[in-house]
Amino acid sequence: MDTQEIIQAEARYLVPTYSRPQIVLTRGEGSYLFDREGKRYLDFAAGIAVTALGHAHPAWLEAVREQSQVLTHVSNLFHSEPQVELARRLVESSFADRVFFSNTGSEANEAAFKFSRKWARGNYGEDKTEVIAFEGAFHGRTMGALSLTYKPAYRLPFAPLVSGVTFLPFNDLAAAERAISERVCAVFVEPIQGESGVHVADSEFLAGLRRLCDRYHALLVFDEVQCGLGRTGRLWAHEWSGVSPDIMTLAKPLAGGLPIGATLVTGPVAEAIEVGDHGSTFAAGPLICSVACAVFDEINQPDLLQRVAQNGENLRAELLAIGEDRILALRGRGLLLGVQWEGPVKPLIEAARQRGLIVITAGEEVLRICPPLTITPEEIEAGLEKLAESWNALERIDGD
Ligand SMILES: *Cc1c(COP(=O)(O)O)cnc(C)c1O
Numbered sequence: 001m002d003t004q005e006i007i008q009a010e011a012r013y014l015v016p017t018y019s020r021p022q023i024v025l026t027r028g029e030g031s032y033l034f035d036r037e038g039k040r041y042l043d044f045a046a047g048i049a050v051t052a053l054g055h056a057h058p059a060w061l062e063a064v065r066e067q068s069q070v071l072t073h074v075s076n077l078f079h080s081e082p083q084v085e086l087a088r089r090l091v092e093s094s095f096a097d098r099v100f101f102s103n104t105g106s107e108a109n110e111a112a113f114k115f116s117r118k119w120a121r122g123n124y125g126e127d128k129t130e131v132i133a134f135e136g137a138f139h140g141r142t143m144g145a146l147s148l149t150y151k152p153a154y155r156l157p158f159a160p161l162v163s164g165v166t167f168l169p170f171n172d173l174a175a176a177e178r179a180i181s182e183r184v185c186a187v188f189v190e191p192i193q194g195e196s197g198v199h200v201a202d203s204e205f206l207a208g209l210r211r212l213c214d215r216y217h218a219l220l221v222f223d224e225v226q227c228g229l230g231r232t233g234r235l236w237a238h239e240w241s242g243v244s245p246d247i248m249t250l251a252k253p254l255a256g257g258l259p260i261g262a263t264l265v266t267g268p269v270a271e272a273i274e275v276g277d278h279g280s281t282f283a284a285g286p287l288i289c290s291v292a293c294a295v296f297d298e299i300n301q302p303d304l305l306q307r308v309a310q311n312g313e314n315l316r317a318e319l320l321a322i323g324e325d326r327i328l329a330l331r332g333r334g335l336l337l338g339v340q341w342e343g344p345v346k347p348l349i350e351a352a353r354q355r356g357l358i359v360i361t362a363g364e365e366v367l368r369i370c371p372p373l374t375i376t377p378e379e380i381e382a383g384l385e386k387l388a389e390s391w392n393a394l395e396r397i398d399g400d
Contacts, residue, residue, distance in 0.1 A: 002036070003023065003024045003035070003036045003037065006036075007024070021350070023035040023036070023037075023039075024036040028054075028055025028056060029054075029055055029056050030054045030055060030374070031043050031054050031371060031374070031379045033055065033358060039356065041353065041356050041357060041358045042356060042358065042379060042382060042383045043055070043358050043371060043372065044369050044383050045358050045359060045371070046253075046370055046371055046372045048226075048360065049194070049226050049252050049253060049336065050252045050256070050257055051253070051256060051257045051372055052229065052230065052231070052253035052256055052295065052299060052373045052374075053256050053298055053299075053372060053373065053374050054374045054375070055257075057256065057298070057374065059297075059298055060256045060257075060291060060294055060295060060298075062294070063291045063293070063294035063295075064287070064291055066290070067082065067286055067287045067290035067291070070286070071287075072285060072286060073286070073287070074285065074286065075281055075285075076280065076281070076283065080284075080285070080286045080289075082287075082288075082290040082293060083101060083286075083289045085289065085290075085293050086099075086101075086284070086289045086292050086293050086296070087099040087101075089296050089297075090250075090262060090264055091264070093235060093300060094236060094248065094264055095244040095264075095266065096265055096266060097265065097267040097270060098264075098270040099262050099264050100115070100265070100273075100278065101260065101280070101283040101284035101289075102260075102262070102263065102283045103259045103260060103261055103280060103282050103283055104140070104251055104259060104261045105139075105140050105145075105223075105226075105249065105251035105252060105261055106139070106140025106145040106146075106261075107142065108225060108249035108250060108251050108261035108262055108263045109139045109140050109145040109188070109221075109223060109225075109249050110140075110142055110144040110145055111249075111261075111263040112186070112188070112221050112223075112247045112249050112263050113144045113147075113148065113186070113188075114277075114278055115247065115265060115269055115272065115273060115278075116131065116185045116221065116247070117129055117185060118272050118273060119185070119219065119268070119269050119273075120186075120217075120218075120219075122272045123217075124182075124217060127183055128182065128183055128184070128185045128217075129164050129183070130166065130183045130184045130185065131148065131166070131184065131186050131187070131188065132165075132166050132167075132176065132179065132180065132184055132187045132188070132218075133149075133150065133165055133166070133168075133187075133189075134150065134167060134168055134169070134188075134189055134190075135150050135167050135168065135169050136150055136170050136193045136196035136197070136199060137167070137170075137190060137193065138150070138151070138194065138195035138196060139188060139190075139223055140225075141154070143158070143161060143162060146158065147161040147165050148165055148188050150167055150196070151195075166179060170193065170199060170201070170205075171199070171201060171202050171205045173204065173205050173208035173209070176212055177208075177212060180212050181216060182216055182217065184218045185219065186218055186220075186247075187209055187212070187213055187218055189206070189209060189220075189222060190222070190226070190227065191206065191237040191241065192226070192227040192232070192237055192332065192333060192336060194225075194226035194227060195226075195363070197331075197338055197340070197362045197365075198332045198336060198337065198338025198366060198368060199338075200331060200333060201241070203242065203243070206238065206241040206243040207241065207242070210243045213246070219245075219246040219247055220243075220245045220246050221245060221246065221247040221248070221249070222237075222245040222247070222249070223249050224236060224237050224238070224248055224249065224250055225249055225250060225252050225261075226252055226336070227333075227336055228248070228250050229250060229252075229254060229296075229299055230253075230299040230304065230305055230308055230334075231253070231333075231334055231336045231370070231373065232309075232333040232335075232336060233305055233308040233309025233310075233333065233334035234305060234309075235299070235305065237333070240333065246265065246266050246268075247264065247265050247269060248263075248264045249262070249263050250262040250264065253295065253373075254292050254295065254296070255288050255291045255292040256291060256292075256294075256295040258287070258288050258291055258292075260283075260288050260289075260292055299373060304374075308335050308373050309334055311335060311380055312332075312333065312334040312337070314380065315335070315337060315369065315380055315384070316330060316332075316337060318380075318381075318384050319337070319339060319384070322384060322387070322388040323339065326341070326391060326395075327339055327340065327341070328340040328341065335369070335370060335373060336368075336369075336370050337369040338362050338366045338367070338368055338369075339366065339367040339368075340366050341366065341367055342365075343365065344364055345365060345367045347394055348390055348394060349361065349367070351393050351394055352387055352390040355386040355389055355390055356386060357383050357386040357387060357390070359387070371383070
């Protein structure tokens with residue numbers, strides 16, 4: 001099939017949940033993607049912050065090759081070593097004592113939701129079931145995770161959702177103080193809200209939520225599905241705030257492009273969970289976990305984290321330099337940046353793609369930049385050049 005035939009067949013055979021540009025991607029190498037016509041694109045999106053090591057990274061390929069030849073899947077009816085290796089890495093590098101594995105970010109949050117309810121019921125009785133989440137939050141698309149996701153367009157067609165969730169304004173500690181009570185079992189928050197436009201939680205906000213959760217015996221849940229695992233220049237995004245959660249959820253970059261979710265918990269949370277309480281057929285198979293171990297070992301290195309922070313700083317400074325009066329706000333940390341734009345960013349994204357740069361949105365008016373963590377300063381430079389050309393081209397059209 002050629003490009004047009006693939007696009008037409010997709011329109012015929014797939015449930016139409018996605019709106020996509022008119023290209024078909026066929027190959028990836030490092031920070032570059034190639035389409036069916038052989039056109040090369042610099043990848044400033046990394047599959048939505050997933051391909052953290054870029055495409056076809058040698059360590060990733062080696063892990064896939066080695067483990068897939070030996071054993072891919074056994075189900076969770078049996079022991080296997082790679083999931084233990086991965087859990088050990090996550091526990092030893094975080095606040096957590098134990099890990100539950102799943103397959104996606106939504107599922108990682110489903111587990112956090114269920115564990116919170118069970119922990120609260122066992123320790124404090126039947127009435128402690130309420131959950132606080134925040135305006136702008138994105139925690140996923142399955143019914144439980146969707147109940148914690150703010151955007152009405154995502155939620156309303158599927159109501160009624162899981163009850164007992166209250167949304168409060170993000171970064172507004174006073175509102176949280178007014179709303180929280182002993183009936184709350186968990187507070188879900190992204191240290192950096194990704195999908196809704198790259199909004200960074202203030203350290204004082206997170207510290208305040210920590211105090212409230214302690215006072216009202218609620219669990220603090222950090223959703224680091226997008227901002228965690230080195231994206232901000234530290235291993236965990238919450239390190240910037242010095243605040244520790246009771247639960248942290250991970251997914252997107254954890255296996256560098258293969259599906260995995262993880263829910264990291266403290267000992268007391270884990271103690272509330274018994275055999276049979278939760279599970280997954282696919283989760284934490286030997287192949288995924290071997291690959292995730294390889295990804296984790298690449299990311300969890302001072303050198304790499306330092307480079308992410310430094311590249312992020314440079315990227316930010318140069319965006320401000322080329323964007324000047326066109327940028328309304330520049331938010332984010334490390335290699336997760338949101339450029340608030342005046343008006344819709346779709347035309348800019350389109351113009352950039354024509355020039356061989358893939359960038360994505362975070363909401364209608366925010367350009368999201370989240371390249372592979374392995375991107376080089378030269379590649380960043382090249383991408384910014386394309387972005388500047390796209391800006392200029394659009395202004396010429398606007399000026400006509
Ligand atoms: C992407 C995302 C999710 C959902 O992950 P899926 O793998 O799409 O289910 C949850 N939380 C955050 C912060 C995300 O960015």
